[in-house]
Amino acid sequence: MTARVGVVTFPGSLDDGDAARAVRIAGAEPVRLWHADPQLHGVDAVVLPGGFSYGDYLRCGAIARFAGVMETIVDAARAGLPVLGICNGFQILCEAHLLPGALTRNQHLHFRNRDQVLRIESAGTAWTNAFQPGQEVLIPVKNGEGCYVADAATLDQLEAEGRVVARYVGNPNGSQRDIAAITNSAGNVVGIMPHPEHAVEELTGPSLDGLGFFTSALKHLVETAA
Amino acid sequence: MPRVVVDVMLKPEILDPQGQAVANALPRLGVTDVASVRIGRRIEIEFTGEPDLNQTREIADKLLANPVIEDFTIRLAEDGETVDAQP
Numbered sequence: 001m002t003a004r005v006g007v008v009t010f011p012g013s014l015d016d017g018d019a020a021r022a023v024r025i026a027g028a029e030p031v032r033l034w035h036a037d038p039q040l041h042g043v044d045a046v047v048l049p050g051g052f053s054y055g056d057y058l059r060c061g062a063i064a065r066f067a068g069v070m071e072t073i074v075d076a077a078r079a080g081l082p083v084l085g086i087c088n089g090f091q092i093l094c095e096a097h098l099l100p101g102a103l104t105r106n107q108h109l110h111f112r113n114r115d116q117v118l119r120i121e122s123a124g125t126a127w128t129n130a131f132q133p134g135q136e137v138l139i140p141v142k143n144g145e146g147c148y149v150a151d152a153a154t155l156d157q158l159e160a161e162g163r164v165v166a167r168y169v170g171n172p173n174g175s176q177r178d179i180a181a182i183t184n185s186a187g188n189v190v191g192i193m194p195h196p197e198h199a200v201e202e203l204t205g206p207s208l209d210g211l212g213f214f215t216s217a218l219k220h221l222v223e224t225a226a
Numbered sequence: 227m228p229r230v231v232v233d234v235m236l237k238p239e240i241l242d243p244q245g246q247a248v249a250n251a252l253p254r255l256g257v258t259d260v261a262s263v264r265i266g267r268r269i270e271i272e273f274t275g276e277p278d279l280n281q282t283r284e285i286a287d288k289l290l291a292n293p294v295i296e297d298f299t300i301r302l303a304e305d306g307e308t309v310d311a312q313p
Binding site for chain 2: 109
């Protein structure tokens with residue numbers, strides 16, 4: 001049976017179309033979810049896409065956290081539903097307290113838009129099991145508020161528990177300890193600042209490396225169903 | 227109408243690049259004796275009835291401020307306190 005992966009559209013989402021396309025190219029059925037509809041329509045995993053939900057008013061992700069669909073996703077994520085937050089999706093996961101820390105204004109204040117090398121640090125999550133630890137991947141980064149911050153104790157805990165999922169090779173925004181992606185303690189919720197959904201086709205991406213994040217989730221679903 | 231004022235500021239240990247950019251612009255105004263600038267956010271809340279400080283605290287804690295990076299203070303607007311900044 002084809003896995004069904006939900007992609008949420010908030011007012012101001014930008015990359016929901018690309019995320020749905022990446023899901024389809026990875027071999028799953030994308031299911032479009034609407035921010036005001038609390039139903040998950042039986043999806044097996046969820047992607048929170050990039051963009052500027054609610055105009056980034058107040059703080060990035062702060063208002064999206066209270067969308068009807070998010071309350072359902074928070075409960076489902078705590079019960080093990082694989083959830084990937086990309087860029088604005090990562091910010092929403094932090095605001096919803098599914099992931100620790102916060103994303104703040106890039107230290108140099110510039111919007112950073114470029115192809116970015118990442119080093120996969122943890123291949124033990126639902127969204128990175130198709131990679132090898134230490135593997136370098138090339139995917140686009142594009143953000144103005146992508147600087148990951150947390151207090152030293154939280155950073156130490158993330159490192160000690162192997163929850164730093166990917167680091168920048170050449171930090172584009174000042175993120176502490178070069179953190180580009182983190183996971184929750186169960187490994188089913190991952191937030192990543194760069195955009196794997198933009199690196200799934202030769203025509204439009206710098207590589208096909210982004211596909212691995214989506215095929216990982218499918219592999220995870222097969223393994224957990226077995 | 228009674229108002230509650232919430233001031234949200236980045237915690238001291240969090241870098242404020244916006245504030246730094248403003249501070250770096252001050253010498254162009256001829257101002258050279260400013261050590262630092264930090265930028266926050268002021269939110270004014272009007273209740274339909276009496277101002278509810280406990281409810282305001284909850285609003286601030288859950289939505290207006292992100293406790294990971296920000297602190298907030300709450301106060302009642304003084305009678306006659308003007309909302310508009312003086313020129």
